[in-house]
Amino acid sequence: MPVSGATRVPCVSESNTDEGPLSAIRTGYTFEGPALDFGAAVVDGTSHPDVPVRVPLAVLNRHGLVAGATGTGKTKTLQVMAEQLSGQGVPVFLADIKGDLSGMASAAESNDKITSRATDVGQEWKGTAYRVEFLSLGGLGHGTPIRATVTSFGPTLLSKVLGLNSTQESSLGLVFHFADKFGLPLLDLKDLRAVIQYLTSDEGKDELKALGGLSSSTAGVILRELIAFSDKGADVFFGEPEFDTADLMRSAEDGRGVVTCLELPEVQDRPALFSTFLMWMLADLYHDLPEVGDVDKPKLVFFFDEAHLLFDDASDAFLDAIEQTVRLIRSKGVGVFFVTQTPKDVPSGVLAQLGNRVQHALRAFTPEDAKALKATVSTFPHSAYDLDELLTQLGTGEAVITVLSERGAPTPVAWTRMRAPESLMAPSPDQVVRAAIDESPLKEKYAEALDRESAYEKLQARLEKAPEDDGASAPATTPAATGKKPEPSTVEKVIHSSAFRSVLRSAGTVIGREITRSLFGTARRRR
Template sequence: MTGVLTEDGVFVGGGGEGYGVPQQLTLKYGNRHGLIAGATGTGKTVTLQILAEGFSSAGVPVFMADVKGDLSGIAAAGSETGKLHKPFMERAETIGFDLNYRSYPTVFWDMFGKKGHPVRTTVSEMGPLLLSRLLGLNDTQEGALNIAFHLADKEGLALLDLDDLRAMLRHVGEQAKEIALEYGNVDVRSVGAIQRQLLVLENQGGDQFFGEPALELSDLIRTDSNGMGQINLLAADQLMASPQLYATFLLWLLSELFEELPEVGNPDKPKLVFFFDEAHLLFDDAPKAMVDKVEQVARLIRSKGVGVYFITQNPTDVPDGILSQLGNRVQHALRAFTARDQRDLKRAAENYRTNPRFDTEIAIKEVGTGEAVTSFLQSKGVPGVVERTLVRPPQSRLGPLTDAERADVMANSGFGAKYDTTVDRDSAQEILARRADAAAKEAAEAEAKASAQSGAASKLDDSFAEFNNARRDEPASKAKPRKTSTRSSRSDSVVTTFGKSLARQLGTKTGQALVRGVLGSLFKSR
């Protein structure tokens, strides 16, 4: 009898009469990536569950998304009283598998913080490329977003959440003319379009994904006290209502693993296995630059010890450049109802190393639920001959946990104190708000000072005017009426001229003070 692990790897299944030799996924080639494909209801979820069990038993941490909500049972042991126990025992006997029910160390994560510990990142860590894809921005809008990120870095403004990004975009819009010579024109309409898309993202709940404390990757790559790999399960049933957010989050996580993990070459077993369910969402309407990035990450991340396994209905959902890198494959049944389905079936069959005992194309069409056509890398990384395989039954529960059971697992994970409470530290929004307040206060003080100086000048003018009027009203001297009149006129002219000159000087200084106050505050705010 064979257990979850064989001498070299993870036991996947075997066969009785009409089936091939037992199939295993060699741990040494677990980081060479893989594919689990098949139509709805053909057994992809069970295959995903038993592979996660196998990697965990080998001490390899796993990350996977629970799209339908039924993978949470991996945290509980299967039951001999369950309705599936009898068929499971029959399958185990047929393929020579020693079925022992047990649970696996599981940590639940949830972007919305309802069915798992909150998983967050910051806007800065997401970066403009992925954020542009998430928001569906065009090239012009993406350019404006890149400028916002660059200015934030230059001015030391941390972009942690969506409020920070909104504040930074307002700052860019207000400084559009000043930054045009250095960064190019920034269309305020593009800034407005980005703000509207941020509102849409917030309405979808995406604002809960951005903030702190941000997820530390080291908390995903752990083993328990028995050496079992931690299974990280992302609750994605609600997240799937926003498929763009789901795909972007998983792509971000994959990119972060690529950026942060050190090179390990060819390890004896993977450091982490990453299961990407509903993989077609990653590539639907994705620009070529994005697909190229995914292909690059998939090609290089295996040297970091990370295996990536794509789960989808049809292998054609995955671009050829990525599909060619997936060495470990489990192909469940494909239905060929249309001409296109038949072409896809033919293409799927052509991706396997042929077995003279059967026609691969026919086998893919005929295998039943819980059966698959499999091929795993063998010695020196050579693809194995395709085989028809009965997939082994899971040792953990097949089906979801109850709410109480999930809550109990979360309470014992040890991550609640670290991630469950949001932290809002000083960042771009607060800093820019303080700058704006300081500028407004300085401008108000300058205006008040200017008003006071202008009032003083006005009073001086009034005093000179009253003095001139009083001199005119005095009776002229009989002895020298003409000279007195001339002297009085000159005196009035000199006094008036002096008063006006002084008023102009005061007015000029007031104006200069006001300009310095306004421009100075603007430059300080920059």
Template sequence: MSKKDEFFAHIEKGYTTKGDYVSMGAAMLEGETITNALVKIPLKTLNRHGLIAGATGTGKTKTLQVLAENLSDKGIPVMLMDLKGDLSGLAKPSPGHPKIDERHEKIGFPFTAKEFPVEILSLSEQEGVKLRATVSEFGPVLLSRILDLSVTQEGIVAVIFKYCDDHKLPLLDLKDFKKVLQYSTGEGKKEFEDNYGRIATSSTGAILRKIIELEQQGADLFFGEKSFDVSDLTRIDENGRGIISILRLTDIQDRPKLFSTFMLSLLAEVYATFPEQGDSDRPELILFIDEAHLIFKEASKALLDQIESIVKLIRSKGIGLYFVTQNPTDVPDAVLSQLGLKVQHALRAFTAKDRKAIKLTAENYPISEYYDTKEVLTSLGIGEALISALDEKGRPTPLAATLLRAPMSRMDILTQKELKEVIDNSRLVQKYNETIDRESAYEILNEKIEKAEEKAKEEESRSSEKSRTTSSRRRSTRQNPVVKVLTSATFIRGVLGILRKAMK
């Protein structure tokens, strides 16, 4: 048996699956594509999370697109974080190209052009379905993690939430939270001290500054009503295909705090609301986080711990998380260790630091008798990648340098007219795009303070009136100065008369 035949048998055995799967492409050996040596990822292992990594321009976004398309075709909903703005083309079919046909001929199956059901979401003022969450839903622990607060400050946040619960004050947006925070050391200082203990103004001031920092990154647009229901991410269209929800983030690339705030909120909400699935045959929802380094780069240790915990636990809910970034070292080791699928595009070795990173990356992949992993990592072409996955029994599959299939949808963005058409046809726009500002903690406390001020003015007015009345009475009992002089003179005369009589 030739080396090529041995390799074909090696791949075929390692990627055999009895259940449904996603085909990524065909394996390569020594730069040659082995037709029909298909690299298949079982659907039941896709909730084990994954990584798509590689240098700029090597095809990461197209790999993400291929996975999203195939999952949608299998009836699995997908959510994509689109920071570069180049994923909207999923809504239109590929125009095709002779090079795409040539690629698929090498892989071993024909190319089909398709469009996919797409929902455009937005965190900011960009067009799309608005994603929001209330401060109450966020909760004291998550809010404290995002703000990177000290233990003392976390305690104050917990007290603020407790006070609002006790007094039925809805915490909907950040102005509600700021109002209660200011009230705790201002007009309501005595009320708080009597019921919850003393709160230092220095601590509330520090918390307030961090909230303002969050607001400056656009969080005031995120916190509020109407809250987004995460079950709307799991919709299926009339043809049985999973809806692909694309969150446009092109205008918040320089606001990582807002991005990580949203991501943590979303993951926490999904984990809290989705039922346990265990090891099911297919995932419930797959989330792709593009430019994942933005989450981890600016995250505090507390926030990283929170993300790591959710990544470990959310798999049992049937949720798969896929991180897309340039280098695997952008993702913390504790998260990398939880990943089942790794798609590694080419890395470039321009510096000593790059070479060190390539060496570390190569060590994260299974040893293969067919590849020098370090060498392959620097020689992969565009649309080629090293793949390591899990088989149906959770065992690592053979390492495969893979010629990846082409996306079935357009590999370009939608025009403004096409984008508007997609948004106008959305069923969720009317549900979520109305801005609601109902009575909440801000308005209720303002009203309470106004009433207290009016009462204080009335009491002050009554006190002043009483003071004037008392003063008037005092003046009426005083002697007239003339009478006072005459009385004094009469008294003196009387005394002198008595003394004279005594002397006689």
């Protein structure tokens, strides 16, 4: 039956009958192994519950895209996928921008709309609650607070958060190199500020000069951005205990995968921060996980909501690092689904790796909207549907889908009426969320912030001790403290060579930073 209020879309050409596309969809979505069900195929507004649209579990680590205009059902699609992944033993990570996804912790109650949708798509619906872990960035909002150290976050991701240009980003990398070299741990923002303040002071001016590519004016700009960032309350996001991304990959006692929900409503005004924090999580997972190749089911599926925020104003080097991380993390058994409004929000290099596509309705109110619509249509395989018209006429809870088959080939494009979520399609009651947080094993591990000795304390102690040491004011472990330059080691000769500095300063080159840090400048950590 057609969706209420929807226009009947002539979705197939006059030379085709309804059975033509239905037969192709039935054949294309018949898989031997376990799969997730999206819903039922639709032709000319009528759903066909005997023709299910599905995606093989084994291809979900080949990444995907969930797109569509606001209010078209993207969040419910995430919920339907997360429920079934959890039910098949796959841990799930969800970035919950609006707070709606907390409803997964509560079973939904049946009503006329749910019964009608379930009948329409052939779903055996049963209200179900899932094991959900609630996290929050630095404790802002509901959830166990999670943090990252500044060292682990690295200069590339931090530059994106601070809005630094390529020259400033390269200079920040030199500050990190200095802190690494002289044993000054960067755990929170005050550590990084202390190092920069030292380098721009009379005591540290020789060290600043030795770094070569870092000018005092650029260091001052970075310092001002850090102070402004801290004044906005960002200090709480950085520090210890640092979140171990291995905690995302757990199963409940009944064998279902744990759903980790990062609550983000309290940081909606800091979009660059939370989107970059999500990228840090992906980069950290990539570094820690072993290669597994093709797997029967993914080890984790990661839903990256509001993905356009990550790519906005990103440098070419940053985009290259994202593309490489997304490409390589597949072999670690992790699937990534980017969630945004249109495919054009995602760079082509990343979009080319997203073989599983769920496209909800698009709006074409302006010339720019019309261009985005045509660009979206061009990214789909050839179809019997008139996608230019269909994508503007889809009802809420409907989508155009194509995925990868078990052989890795694209399936036929299928207009799909989506299943109804079995958990609550609204935020869970506060008492349910509080109980889940209190009972979580992660609360004891991460709830209380730590502040051990790091760069700030070390520099303060050395500066206070300096007057007692006959006027020596520089850190004791730096060359300035001894009054003479030690004979450089082979490694130091390489580091201070003009060729190495040139590579390090280049914003378009990631290789230089990979020598001591990762693709994003994030440091590897011992678990």
